Structures are given as structure tokens and as C-alpha cells.
Amino acid sequence: MSSALWGTLLAACIVISFTPGAGAINTMSNALSQGWRRSIWGIIGQQLALIVHVIIVAAGVGLIVSQSELLFNIIRYAGAAYLVYLGIRLILAKPTLSSTDDDPVADAPSEGRWSMVRRGLWVNLLNPKAIVFFLAFIPQFVRLDQPQLPQYLTIIVTTIAVDIVVMWGFFAAAARPFRRLARSERGQRTLNIVFGCLFIVVAALLALVH
Structure with missing residues (x-):
């Protein structure tokens, strides 16, 4: 992959x-x-x-999913149902107060790391539109006259590296100002309801928007 093409890939990954x-x-x-x-x-989990x-x-397989309305809808509705489940679970979650001012969640029960990985995996995996998107996105950066494996590895590494930086460095960090609010029950x-409703809204968009 040429440096110019990789630069375009990098820019596209950042926007995405x-x-x-x-x-x-979820982050x-x-x-x-x-x-x-x-x-x-x-x-x-989301990177997996x-x-x-x-x-x-x-x-x-992505081409098969994109061309099969039945398969597409099965994955689409399963993904929407999972997001609704996450939203309702978050809305009904009981607040856990912390005695530590510096870290409002320091004394809160810690969710297992593998539980978080699994949830992140399913949140991103049960999205058929992501498959269709990658189906349209990836071929633009793959040259058929060159070895395929190095090109796909470059795409995977670039996509993951950018997404980790954006998710951890931006979205996770953006939650920090709200942690002061999380010090009270x-x-x-309020935060649980807001984020729970956001999950449900995304689920509705996934299920209803074609």
C-alpha cells in the first residue's frame, strides 16, 4: 500500500x-x-x-449478508434487541455511591474485564450495517494486483489503532467531566437514564432506518 493511499485510509478511519x-x-x-x-x-472488545x-x-461473507434481506434483518434486529437490553439494564441499574472524591467509581463494584470485552464485542458485532459499510469501504484500499494479506493487515492495524485512540482518548475522556455528577445517587x-436511552435510540435507528 502506497503512502498516499495509506494516508487516505488513515483520514477515513479518523472520520469513521x-x-x-x-x-x-458503550465506551x-x-x-x-x-x-x-x-x-x-x-x-x-469493540476492536475484536x-x-x-x-x-x-x-x-x-459480507457480500452474502448484504444481498440476503433475511440474513441482514436477522442480524439487524438481533443487534437492536441487544442494545435495547443494554439500555433497559442501565436504566434499571442501582446507583452505587463512592466515598472517594477523586474517583466517584472507586468504591463501586467492578465489572469483570471479560464481561466488558464481551459486551464491547457484541455491541459492534451485531451491526449488519457495519458489514455493509466495510464491504463498500475496504475494496477502495485493496489492490487486486498486489498480495492481499499485507493489505488487509494494514487496514486492520490502522483501523484498530485509530479507533482505540479516538475511543479511549476522546470518548472515554469526554465522560470525565460527568463523573462529578456521578458522586450523588x-x-x-440521571446518567444511567441518559445513556440507557441513548442505547435504545441507537437500537431504534438500527432497526427502523434502512
Whole structure:
């Protein structure tokens, strides 16, 4: 891959990563409930999903999904249902107060890292439009007259590196100002409702917008 083409890929990945979606909401929610450092586990799960999406497209499965209305709808509604589940669970979650001023979540029960990884994985994986998007996005940066594996590895590494920086460095960090609000039971309840509703809104968009 030429430096000019890679530069275009990098710019595209930055724009894509900054586009708000379920991954960004999940990252900010994790940062609020588990802290900025531990939110990386959810981000790792989301990156695993991106790898799967690229592999699906490279293997040609993405084309099958995009051309099969039944398969597309099955994945689409499953993804929407999962986001609704996450939203309702967050809305109903009981506030956990901390005695530490510097870290409002320091004394809160810590979610297991693998639980956060799994949730991040499913949040990004159950999105058929991501498969269709990558199906349209990836071929623009793959040259058929050159070895395929190095090109796909470059795409995967660039996409993951950019997304981690944006998710952890921007969206997770953006949740920090709200952590002062999380020091009170009312504040936590408000944040849980807000982020829970955001999950449900994204689910509605995924299910209803064609």
C-alpha cells in the first residue's frame, strides 16, 4: 500500500471513528461506571468485532449478508434487541455511591474485564450495517494486483489503532467531566437514564432506518 493511499485510509478511519454510535456510547458508559482506565476492556472488545467485520468482508461473507434481506434483518434486529437490553439494564441499574472524591467509581463494584470485552464485542458485532459499510469501504484500499494479506493487515492495524485512540482518548475522556455528577445517587440515576436511552435510540435507528 502506497503512502498516499495509506494516508487516505488513515483520514477515513479518523472520520469513521469520530462518528457517534453504539461503540462510543458503550465506551462513555464504561468510563463513567468503571473509570477511564478500565474502559479499555470494552474498547478491546469493540476492536475484536472490527477484526471480525474485516475478515467477514475479506472472506466474501459480507457480500452474502448484504444481498440476503433475511440474513441482514436477522442480524439487524438481533443487534437492536441487544442494545435495547443494554439500555433497559442501565436504566434499571442501582446507583452505587463512592466515598472517594477523586474517583466517584472507586468504591463501586467492578465489572469483570471479560464481561466488558464481551459486551464491547457484541455491541459492534451485531451491526449488519457495519458489514455493509466495510464491504463498500475496504475494496477502495485493496489492490487486486498486489498480495492481499499485507493489505488487509494494514487496514486492520490502522483501523484498530485509530479507533482505540479516538475511543479511549476522546470518548472515554469526554465522560470525565460527568463523573462529578456521578458522586450523588440522583446524578448517577440521571446518567444511567441518559445513556440507557441513548442505547435504545441507537437500537431504534438500527432497526427502523434502512
